[in-house]
Amino acid sequence: MASKEPESHTGAGGEPHQTAKSAEGRLTTNQGVPVSDDQNTLTVGPRGPQLLEDHLLREKITHFDHERIPERVVHARGYGAHGYFQCYESHAELTKAAFLQDPSVKTPVFARFSTVAGSKGSPDTARDVRGFAVKFYTSQGNYDLVGNNIPVFFIQDAIKFPDLIHAVKPAPDRDFPQAQSAHDTFWDFVSLIPESMHMLMWVMSDRAIPRSLRMMEGFGIHTFRFINEEGEVTLVKFHWRPKLGTFSLVWDEAVVISGADPDFHRRDMWNAIEAGDYPEWELCVQAFTEEEAAKFDFDVLDPTKLIPEELVPLRPLGKMVLDRNVDNFFAETEQVAFCPSHVVPGIDFSNDPLLQGRLFSYLDTQLSRLGSPNFHQIPINQPKCPIANFQRDGHMQTFVPNGRVANEPNTLDNGAPRECPETGFASAPVPEAGDKMRTRPESFRDHYTQARMFYKSMLEVEQEHIAGGLAFELGKCKELKVRRRMLGHLKLIDEDLAENVATKLGMVGQADKIEPAAKVRDAKPSAPLSQYRVAPESIAGKKIAILTTEGVDAKLLKELREAVEAEEATVAVIAPAAGPFKDSSGQEVTPDDFLDGAPSALFDAVIVAPTDDADALLGKQAAAADWLRMANSHLKAIGYTAAAQPLLEAAGVDAEAKGVVAVDDGFEKFIGWAKQHRVWERA
Numbered sequence: 001m002a003s004k005e006p007e008s009h010t011g012a013g014g015e016p017h018q019t020a021k022s023a024e025g026r027l028t029t030n031q032g033v034p035v036s037d038d039q040n041t042l043t044v045g046p047r048g049p050q051l052l053e054d055h056l057l058r059e060k061i062t063h064f065d066h067e068r069i070p071e072r073v074v075h076a077r078g079y080g081a082h083g084y085f086q087c088y089e090s091h092a093e094l095t096k097a098a099f100l101q102d103p104s105v106k107t108p109v110f111a112r113f114s115t116v117a118g119s120k121g122s123p124d125t126a127r128d129v130r131g132f133a134v135k136f137y138t139s140q141g142n143y144d145l146v147g148n149n150i151p152v153f154f155i156q157d158a159i160k161f162p163d164l165i166h167a168v169k170p171a172p173d174r175d176f177p178q179a180q181s182a183h184d185t186f187w188d189f190v191s192l193i194p195e196s197m198h199m200l201m202w203v204m205s206d207r208a209i210p211r212s213l214r215m216m217e218g219f220g221i222h223t224f225r226f227i228n229e230e231g232e233v234t235l236v237k238f239h240w241r242p243k244l245g246t247f248s249l250v251w252d253e254a255v256v257i258s259g260a261d262p263d264f265h266r267r268d269m270w271n272a273i274e275a276g277d278y279p280e281w282e283l284c285v286q287a288f289t290e291e292e293a294a295k296f297d298f299d300v301l302d303p304t305k306l307i308p309e310e311l312v313p314l315r316p317l318g319k320m321v322l323d324r325n326v327d328n329f330f331a332e333t334e335q336v337a338f339c340p341s342h343v344v345p346g347i348d349f350s351n352d353p354l355l356q357g358r359l360f361s362y363l364d365t366q367l368s369r370l371g372s373p374n375f376h377q378i379p380i381n382q383p384k385c386p387i388a389n390f391q392r393d394g395h396m397q398t399f400v401p402n403g404r405v406a407n408e409p410n411t412l413d414n415g416a417p418r419e420c421p422e423t424g425f426a427s428a429p430v431p432e433a434g435d436k437m438r439t440r441p442e443s444f445r446d447h448y449t450q451a452r453m454f455y456k457s458m459l460e461v462e463q464e465h466i467a468g469g470l471a472f473e474l475g476k477c478k479e480l481k482v483r484r485r486m487l488g489h490l491k492l493i494d495e496d497l498a499e500n501v502a503t504k505l506g507m508v509g510q511a512d513k514i515e516p517a518a519k520v521r522d523a524k525p526s527a528p529l530s531q532y533r534v535a536p537e538s539i540a541g542k543k544i545a546i547l548t549t550e551g552v553d554a555k556l557l558k559e560l561r562e563a564v565e566a567e568e569a570t571v572a573v574i575a576p577a578a579g580p581f582k583d584s585s586g587q588e589v590t591p592d593d594f595l596d597g598a599p600s601a602l603f604d605a606v607i608v609a610p611t612d613d614a615d616a617l618l619g620k621q622a623a624a625a626d627w628l629r630m631a632n633s634h635l636k637a638i639g640y641t642a643a644a645q646p647l648l649e650a651a652g653v654d655a656e657a658k659g660v661v662a663v664d665d666g667f668e669k670f671i672g673w674a675k676q677h678r679v680w681e682r683a
């Protein structure tokens with residue numbers, strides 16, 4: 001018999017279950033008993049001892065004592081939102097997956113973005129890989145695409161995952177550093193695992209410090225299989241492309257933001273969704289056959305390799321739009337359980353050894369994290385299609401199955417669920433044979449060619465950032481032998497890179513000699529690997545700050561808002577003090593933030609517009625000059641009014657420099673520069 005959903009359950013993200021509202025405004029205990037006094041404990045006399053009898057106190061405190069659950073062992077810090085996926089057309093020739101058939105169907109999704117290494121309370125802008133996990137609530141069951149914002153991974157075999165994570169997490173004796181790979185254990189480990197070199201290039205690049213969760217790509221990483229109705233199999237790699245383009249912070253900015261707003265990414269996404277500015281991604285696949293894969297000069301089962309888009313172009317499947325914030329962070333974002341093993345008919349796994357290990361790990365971790373094999377009954381995890389099977393009981397069982405039969409086959413209950421050989425999930429019938437062994441395939445041995453390809457595909461400024469990232473991290477690694485080993489690996493990737501990092505570390509000529517397991521080749525650079533080669537000229541989704549004072553020209557402010565909003569970006573007014581002030585027309589302006597609370601690092605481009613007498617701003621000149629100086633050093637477009645000249649001088653900003661423009665006569669030029677994201681020429 002099908003398990004029956006209790007009627008009070010409304011499914012993932014539906015109306016909250018037990019709220020003050022549903023009790024018609026009455027405060028009740030968990031047993032639904034109305035509470036008369038929630039301010040005072042039960043005591044003997046007004047000053048006497050408390051009574052053990054106080055069930056109201058005990059229930060409340062006991063529940064509070066158990067509010068925390070274990071944080072995720074990795075990806076503990078994350079942020080999620082609801083939305084939908086819609087395919088552009090039927091992809092029936094590739095797959096029979098239900099959510100990829102009908103463009104009129106909106107499949108509900110829940111997406112969670114995360115950092116990997118940091119604890120739940122760590123800052124959003126740490127240098128790290130970002131998790132990119134999407135749960136599709138399809139009509140054929142839940143499909144979880146559990147990816148990252150980087151298309152390759154550190155290791156080739158899941159058996160090394162605990163070592164990798166132990167190496168990157170705080171050292172077990174001293175419990176630091178938090179949310180950082182910049183320490184000895186991490187670099188010692190990766191320098192002994194050359195397969196990590198390609199991923200290290202990505203993690204030291206700007207990709208690891210995204211500007212916004214809305215402005216990063218996502219990747220399924222492994223090769224998967226699509227199966228169509230005819231049983232034909234196509235190999236695929238998944239890509240998510242952000243509508244706003246892929247943009248990053250610069251390192252110094254990320255460091256400042258970590259202190260000024262540790263919630264920078266989640267605040268950005270929450271605000272965007274609340275404002276109706278819905279984040280959007282396009283889901284694409286690289287689709288290819290086994291025969292094509294056999295011709296590539298890398299193995300598609302090796303998760304440290306990507307397929308250049310020049311080799312297999314992206315095929316767009318549909319779009320994901322996130323249009324609803326959660327009602328409750330814990331109930332939804334914290335309790336959501338993603339598992340790569342959650343696939344639907346039409347999608348299947350490959351033999352990628354990292355993927356195969358993941359198929360075990362996620363289901364297993366939910367058992368200890370969420371505490372019960374019934375975690376699928378938590379609303380956020382519940383499929384939005386019927387569940388019907390004979391699994392029974394267990395901790396926190398909330399379904400109430402009826403009938404006396406809980407076994408299959410049976411002849412006692414004709415209504416009981418039965419297998420569906422035609423439409424049910426079936427694995428691709430792939431022939432497999434071989435000896436049992438523990439080994440790495442020959443085809444997994446080249447660890448440097450794609451690392452080199454990635455580095456060579458970067459713009460010069462991106463290459464410099466990689467070198468800067470490496471120097472920063474290796475500088476924090478105090479073991480000289482580890483630095484020497486890493487310099488040896490870098491030499492195999494690119495001599496100039498190795499030289500640059502060695503110079504920054506003061507260790508020129510000290511690289512170890514490393515013998516690569518396979519010959520390192522020159523691969524053709526691939527333009528899409530560079531985020532700034534292919535970046536759209538746009539400020540959509542970005543934030544432009546205007547630093548101004550009492551008496552600001554009302555017309556200027558109005559025109560700025562119009563110009564910026566026409567580009568789908570937002571304006572933040574920053575003033576010397578947090579309280580409201582009057583503009584030139586006498587209208588009250590409430591600043592979005594104030595000088596001491598909002599460093600310019602929080603914004604994408606800035607305008608300084610003090611009033612003519614400029615008393616207020618000049619009175620705070622040191623802070624205002626610092627604010628502007630920082631924007632200049634972060635290579636932002638800077639707009640200024642005539643009255644801002646003294647401030648420009650105080651900040652050492654050259655009014656003639658590229659990307660520094662007067663805005664008294666309009667914002668067109670300023671926005672033109674802001675659309676370039678950064679004025680690299682000024683570096």
Ligand code: HDD
Binds near residue numbers: 161337338
């Ligand atoms: Fe993992 C969480 C992504 C390798 C074991 N992983 C987790 C999350 C993401 C990824 C996005 C957070 C999901 C969420 O928001 O709840 N992991 C990846 C990617 C990998 C990868 C893209 C390589 C391609 N992971 C990987 C391996 C193992 C794990 C090889 C173990 C063998 N990952 C886990 C885990 C986590 C997890 C321990 C922690 C919390 C959770 O699963 O639900 O099981």
